[in-house]
Each structure stands twice: as structure tokens, then as C-alpha cells.
Amino acid sequence: MPKNKKQNVLDGALILVAATVIIKVIGAIYKIPLTSLIGTEGRGYFASAYNIYTPLYAISMAGLPVAVSRLVSENMTLGNYRDVRMIFRIALRLFVITGTVGTVLLLLLSYPYTYLDWSLSIHSPQTMPSIIMIAPSIFFCCIMSAYRGYYEGMRNMLPTALSQVIEAIGKLIIGLSCAKLVMVTGLKQFESGGVVFGKSVASLAEAYSVIYPYTAAAAIAGVTFGTVAGTVYLVIRHKRCGGAITRTQLVNSRKPLDSTAIARSLVAVAVPILLSTLVSNITNFIDAWTVQNRLAYVVANNLDAIKSIYAGPLTAAQVLDGNIKTFLYGALDTTSDFKNLIPTITMTLGVSAIPVLSGAWALKDKAVIKKTVESVVRVTMLLAMPAGFGMAALAEPILSLLYNGTNNANAVSIAAPIMAFYGLFMMLMSVSAPLVNMLQAIGRADVPLKAMLVACTAKTIVNIIFVGIVKVNIWGAPLGTFAFYLVAVTHNTFFLLKETKIRPNIKSVLFKPLLCGGVCGLSAYFSYKLLCAIVPAGNALSRINGSTVSALISVCVAVAVYAFLLLITKSISRDDVLMLPKGEKIAKTLEKYRLLG
Numbered sequence: 001m002p003k004n005k006k007q008n009v010l011d012g013a014l015i016l017v018a019a020t021v022i023i024k025v026i027g028a029i030y031k032i033p034l035t036s037l038i039g040t041e042g043r044g045y046f047a048s049a050y051n052i053y054t055p056l057y058a059i060s061m062a063g064l065p066v067a068v069s070r071l072v073s074e075n076m077t078l079g080n081y082r083d084v085r086m087i088f089r090i091a092l093r094l095f096v097i098t099g100t101v102g103t104v105l106l107l108l109l110s111y112p113y114t115y116l117d118w119s120l121s122i123h124s125p126q127t128m129p130s131i132i133m134i135a136p137s138i139f140f141c142c143i144m145s146a147y148r149g150y151y152e153g154m155r156n157m158l159p160t161a162l163s164q165v166i167e168a169i170g171k172l173i174i175g176l177s178c179a180k181l182v183m184v185t186g187l188k189q190f191e192s193g194g195v196v197f198g199k200s201v202a203s204l205a206e207a208y209s210v211i212y213p214y215t216a217a218a219a220i221a222g223v224t225f226g227t228v229a230g231t232v233y234l235v236i237r238h239k240r241c242g243g244a245i246t247r248t249q250l251v252n253s254r255k256p257l258d259s260t261a262i263a264r265s266l267v268a269v270a271v272p273i274l275l276s277t278l279v280s281n282i283t284n285f286i287d288a289w290t291v292q293n294r295l296a297y298v299v300a301n302n303l304d305a306i307k308s309i310y311a312g313p314l315t316a317a318q319v320l321d322g323n324i325k326t327f328l329y330g331a332l333d334t335t336s337d338f339k340n341l342i343p344t345i346t347m348t349l350g351v352s353a354i355p356v357l358s359g360a361w362a363l364k365d366k367a368v369i370k371k372t373v374e375s376v377v378r379v380t381m382l383l384a385m386p387a388g389f390g391m392a393a394l395a396e397p398i399l400s401l402l403y404n405g406t407n408n409a410n411a412v413s414i415a416a417p418i419m420a421f422y423g424l425f426m427m428l429m430s431v432s433a434p435l436v437n438m439l440q441a442i443g444r445a446d447v448p449l450k451a452m453l454v455a456c457t458a459k460t461i462v463n464i465i466f467v468g469i470v471k472v473n474i475w476g477a478p479l480g481t482f483a484f485y486l487v488a489v490t491h492n493t494f495f496l497l498k499e500t501k502i503r504p505n506i507k508s509v510l511f512k513p514l515l516c517g518g519v520c521g522l523s524a525y526f527s528y529k530l531l532c533a534i535v536p537a538g539n540a541l542s543r544i545n546g547s548t549v550s551a552l553i554s555v556c557v558a559v560a561v562y563a564f565l566l567l568i569t570k571s572i573s574r575d576d577v578l579m580l581p582k583g584e585k586i587a588k589t590l591e592k593y594r595l596l597g
Helices: 009-060 064-078 081-114 125-134 137-153 158-193 204-241 247-252 259-301 303-309 311-316 321-334 341-363 366-393 395-403 409-424 426-441 446-467 473-500 506-534 546-568 574-578 583-592
Strands: none
Touching: 009 081, 009 125, 009 137, 009 158, 009 204, 009 259, 009 321, 009 341, 009 395, 064 081, 064 137, 064 259, 064 341, 064 426, 081 125, 081 137, 081 247, 081 259, 125 204, 137 158, 137 204, 137 341, 158 204, 259 303, 259 321, 259 446, 259 473, 303 311, 303 321, 311 321, 311 409, 321 409, 321 473, 341 366, 341 426, 366 395, 366 409, 366 426, 366 473, 366 506, 366 546, 395 409, 395 546, 409 426, 409 473, 426 446, 426 473, 446 473, 506 546
């Protein structure tokens, strides 16, 4: 039996960050050509399916992965190795049940959510195929989470990272292949006689309107296949490699608690997290519903005004009046690829912190608690600040580089200002999940629940009011998102510091990253403006033109400026450097020139 090799918070985070970067690259390879293929309208169906899938997926496994990770970590720290084995077995049984219930529930809700004429319907029957295709992934995600929580509790993030990469590769290969096949088949049917998937169409625009829902469903089939592949990997790995607990450890461990007691412990930890997730995801559902319904209302009652506001994109994309709401919602969803990029990466810091912080909390080791909290927040800010300000400065050329010459090009002028706005409060979005994870690690999962209730209420109110205003319309959604994160982060930060009784170094974790990130963003903005005046404009409709070339060079300039500022302001600590490959050697070099904080 192999020895249990523990990783500290930054070691584990580095593994998960590396996996996340790979996954995001794969995701870009998946979503950018997919969006180019299915267009902004098809992206709207894709997003609508995810809006009901995500809350049910999250609720199906809410709390249990964290509970498994935390209890495994605590029992490993205390030497209760037999309890660790029992925790995994019971968790796996619970996940099978919740995964099955979640999948069945999603299938049952798909019809009233898309078809029925009632208040909670999105009135989009075209979304139904996508929901059916993604439903089974809930079951397989739950099975994966049992294994991931177990290994994460042992401070081994590698199985989680590898399963995530396998999942992403499966989604990419199957999703894009199926979407392309459906699109080609639909267009061939139109060219052959004007009947597409059994429906007569009179124009190419109508043909696309019929094809897009099925292409979106085909793409989502890749998501389900990816979860199956990830599950198979984890099951085989566990069968071959075991649980990283030696026979000696098991023999010397005390008799485990009975299964009922362990199940109660898991549930006790999981319930507050479940309630928090339940509130969050119900609100996300209400958020998507309020945005789409208020958007449908404002479009239906102010059609000419909306068409006037977005005359250029709507005309260029040949959007039918009945699809304007979906087009605008698809444009909003296009920004989510960038809005969620850094928060997805920084979330790994929180996941990696759970076993470390849980162990330190069990031993009442205040020094390790303080060091862990500071490391997580500082590294989060060092990633979020430059990325957010850079995204705000270069939103339009970045989107143009990705989508010019595609079916989604006409949405760039709508999506770019929204993407820039998200960039300005990227630090709030990025630190939110790590704060929640750290509160869960110290046994205060009730705190994020209370924050969630208030933040979700604020978000819903902002959506209802502002999306219904003609001149604001789709912009009400990012305003609601800002209100949500402002309330949640403020509340959770206050109680984390109160419970742990630590005083973090504000200069190190906030002020230095803010200074470096702000200057990085300004350097990106001004270098872009300067280069645009020098570099020939070229073809504005091409992906590679003067604007996009200037943007790429500006990104390089901003990265160089940021790296220089990090060193001269000593914003990086020795611990941050040690998590890098050959970190010891790099740290010695930087210490020689007094460049470490």
C-alpha cells in the first residue's frame, strides 16, 4: 500500500490550478468554435439548459464533497484511519442515491420548465433536447465527487485534477463532433428540399432557427460523456491504487465508529452547506428566470425601442423578432466564459485549503490558520487583480479576436461592455468561493448560508427592477451580480476574521496586489491605445487586424509590467515561490536580490 503523501495548501492548489488552466484551454477550444458554430442564439439555448441543470447538479452533491474532505482530513490528522475508510464507503452510497434522485428530478422538471405556460417557465421548448442530454451527468458527477472528496481530504489533489482533465477532453471531442455533425446534417436537409428535422422552412434564417436547438443539445452530450469518462478513471484508479492508507496504519488505528454515527457526522457537516447551496442555486435559477422573463417583457412591450438600441447587431445577425430575447441572453452568456475564468482558478485555492485548515483547526494551531488564510487571499488577489483590470481594458479586442468572422461576431458590441464591467469587480468574484471554503473548513458553514440569503435577495431585486427598464435591459443582470458579490464577500470576510481571531497583513494580501493589478490594467489600456494609432487598422471584420494585434502586444506589455511590479514591491512571499517547479532555487535567487516579501 503506498504511503500517504500530503500536500500543503499551495502544493495542492498548484496541482488544481494547473489542471484548471488545462481545462480552461480545453474549454476555450470547446466553447469558442462551438459558439462560432451555433451562434449567439444557439448559445442562448445552451445557457438556458445549464440554468436548470446547475442548481440541481449543485444541490444533488451539495455539502457532501466538503464534508468528506473535512472529516477525512480531521480523522487522518488524529490517526483514525479506519474511520477514514468507513467515511468513504458511506459517502459513496449517499452519492449514488443523491445522483439518481438529481438525474430523475431534472428529467421530470424539463417539460414544465420549457413548455408549460406558467410563471416559472422560460417559454423555450427548443431548450428541451439540451436538458435531456445533460441530465445523466448529474449521476456521474456525484460518483466522482465521492472519490474527489476522499482524496482531497488526504491532501492529494492529483486524482481530482486528472479526472477533471479527462472530463474536459471527453466533452471537447464528443461535444464538438456531435454539434458539427448535427449542423452539417441540418444544412444539407435545407439545401435538399427546405425541410429541416421534419419542419418546413422558407429561408436560411428559419433553417438556422430550427437547427440551433439540436446543435446545442449535441454539444451538451459531450458534457455527459466527459463525466462518464472521469468517473471510470477514478473507479479504476481506486481499484488499482487503493486509498493511500497502509496496513500498519489500519492495524494501529482504533475501532471505527459505527456507520450510523459516521453518516450522521457527514450529514451534520453537509446540511448547512446544502442549505447554502440550495439558496444559492434556487436564486441562480430565479436569477436566470427573472432576467429572461423581464427581458421578454421589455422586448415584447418595447420592441421598437430595443431594436433601435441594438439595431446594428440585430440587423447584421438577421435575428427574427421572436428570437431577440434569446439573442440578447446569448450575448450575456458569452461573457461568462471570461467572467468565470479567474474565479474557477481561485476556487481551487479554497478547495485545497479545506483539509489543511480543517487539520489546523482540529489542533488549534493559530499560526497555521493565519498562514493558510493569508496565503489563500493573497494568491487570489495576485491572480484576480491584473486579470480583472486587463479584461476591463481589452474586452472588445479580446472578443473580436475570438469571434470576428463567426456566427457570434455580431454580439461582440453587446458583450464587450458587460465583460469590461465584470472585470472591474473580478477581485470580489474571485475571493468569494475561497472565503466560503475556509468558513466550511472551520465548521462555520452556517455563515455563508446567511450571507447567501441576503446577497441573493439583493441580486433578485436588482434584476427585477433594472432588467425591466428599457434603457438598461440586459445590463440589469451584471448589476445584480455585482450587488450579490459585494454583500456576500463583505459578510463572509467579517465572520472569517472574527471566528479565527486573526489579523491578516492587509498590505500584503490587498494593497500590494491592488497597486500592481491597477498599474497592470492601465499599462494594458494605454499601450493598446498607443499601438492602435501606430499599427495599420486592416480589415475590421477579420480576427487578425490592427486592433487585435495591438491587444495581443498590450497583453504582453501588461504581463511584463506586472511581473516587474511584483518584484519591486515584494508582493510575492517565499511560500508563494516554493509552490512553483524548482521553487527553492527561484526563491534563493530572489532572496539574494531582496525581492521577496
